[in-house]
Amino acid sequence: GTGSANVVVGIIDSGMDYRHEDLKANVFTNSSEDAWSDPLNPATGNKIDDDHNGYVDDWKGWNFVNNTNDPNDDNSHGTHVAGTIGAVGNNGVGVTGVCWQVRLLPLKFLNANGEGNTYNAAKAITYAADLKIKILNNSWGGTDNATYLLEAVQYAADKGVLFVAAAGNDGLNTDEYPNYPACYEVSNIISVAASDQSDQRALWGGEDNPSDDCGFTCSNVMAATPGSNYGPHSVDLAAPGKAIWSTVPGGYARFDGTSMASPHVAGAAALIWSKYPGLSSTQVRERLFANVDQVAGFAGVVATNGRLNLFKAMQ
Ligand code: CA
Numbered sequence: 352g353t354g355s356a357n358v359v360v361g362i363i364d365s366g367m368d369y370r371h372e373d374l375k376a377n378v379f380t381n382s383s384e385d386a387w388s389d390p391l392n393p394a395t396g397n398k399i400d401d402d403h404n405g406y407v408d409d410w411k412g413w414n415f416v417n418n419t420n421d422p423n424d425d426n427s428h429g430t431h432v433a434g435t436i437g438a439v440g441n442n443g444v445g446v447t448g449v450c451w452q453v454r455l456l457p458l459k460f461l462n463a464n465g466e467g468n469t470y471n472a473a474k475a476i477t478y479a480a481d482l483k484i485k486i487l488n489n490s491w492g493g494t495d496n497a498t499y500l501l502e503a504v505q506y507a508a509d510k511g512v513l514f515v516a517a518a519g520n521d522g523l524n525t526d527e528y529p530n531y532p533a534c535y536e537v538s539n540i541i542s543v544a545a546s547d548q549s550d551q552r553a554l555w556g557g558e559d560n561p562s563d564d565c566g567f568t569c570s571n572v573m574a575a576t577p578g579s580n581y582g583p584h585s586v587d588l589a590a591p592g593k594a595i596w597s598t599v600p601g602g603y604a605r606f607d608g609t610s611m612a613s614p615h616v617a618g619a620a621a622l623i624w625s626k627y628p629g630l631s632s633t634q635v636r637e638r639l640f641a642n643v644d645q646v647a648g649f650a651g652v653v654a655t656n657g658r659l660n661l662f663k664a665m666q
Contacts, residue, residue, distance in 0.1 A: 352665060353440060354452035355625035360436050360486045360617055361479035363472060364429030366422040366459035368600040369411055373438045373445035379454035384410045393421040404481060412457035413478060415471040422457035426465050427599040429457060431606050432490050434598030435614035446597055449618025456484060469495050473503035480507040485624055488617040489516040490610035492530045501535050508539035513632040515617040517609035518544045519580040526582040534585045539632050545579035545592020545612040546658045551648035553593040554578035555607050579609050581652045587640060589649050590615035590659040619661045626665060638664050
């Protein structure tokens with residue numbers, strides 16, 4: 352499988368470099384909204400909310416930080432996540448996403464410093480659910496257990512949206528120290544830990560600590576060894592999250608974090624849905640869980656005891 356333009360993944364993050372050479376062919380456009388006359392210039396919309404959803408000229412996503420129709424990425428985190436999900440495959444440049452053909456919808460709520468508030472995140476989730484997209488990637492989190500955020504995630508679940516979330520980077524057991532939205536008890540959530548090149552739980556320290564630049568608000572309780580969060584109840588599976596090479600504005604870079612693991616799972620879900628469009632979000636979730644490779648490094652560490660295996664999940 353190489354994916355499908357019919358599958359849309361919403362990326363709730365710092366935005367996306369939608370002009371990037373390796374992303375632009377896979378950027379979502381809202382066909383119910385008037386097109387920007389210059390496809391790369393959000394100021395060229397017709398200033399009319401053509402689809403009556405409350406957002407004017409939201410042709411390529413939305414910026415919930417500034418409440419504008421320009422979700423361009425001024426941080427780099429969201430562009431990196433986008434490339435892992437769906438950088439264009441087999442085009443002779445850059446990298447390739449897990450899903451070669453897909454539609455990437457940037458929903459910017461993290462600012463240039465990688466900081467955002469859960470109220471804007473909830474608005475972004477609701478916006479995406481109303482667009483009837485299939486998958487949301489959430490490479491962000493914190494200890495703020497806000498009711499309106501939970502309600503937005505539940506709203507998305509009720510609309511059949513699969514909600515993929517990073518487990519967090521504090522090196523903690525989130526069964527004891529929950530991180531949201533990954534730890535909400537909502538049926539559509541997949542919480543993703545980060546694995547390393549040896550199929551162990553990814554650890555980091557010093558300059559590698561990704562908590563500083565990826566939207567996570569650090570827990571008050573820091574583990575002795577910073578690394579991927581885990582939890583035999585609250586975290587579902589692992590996916591690669593160490594030294595991940597992907598797109599950043601104008602180029603490419605290598606990042607660490609559960610923020611990089613979550614988009615591997617979101618991309619996998621997109622590829623599965625491109626092959627089996629009739630599956631429900633529950634069925635895609637179960638298919639991912641049932642087909643992990645059960646490796647020693649994740650036995651008793653995550654609920655499935657394993658790491659993503661997309662090939663098995665596609666069969
Ligand atoms: Ca609109």
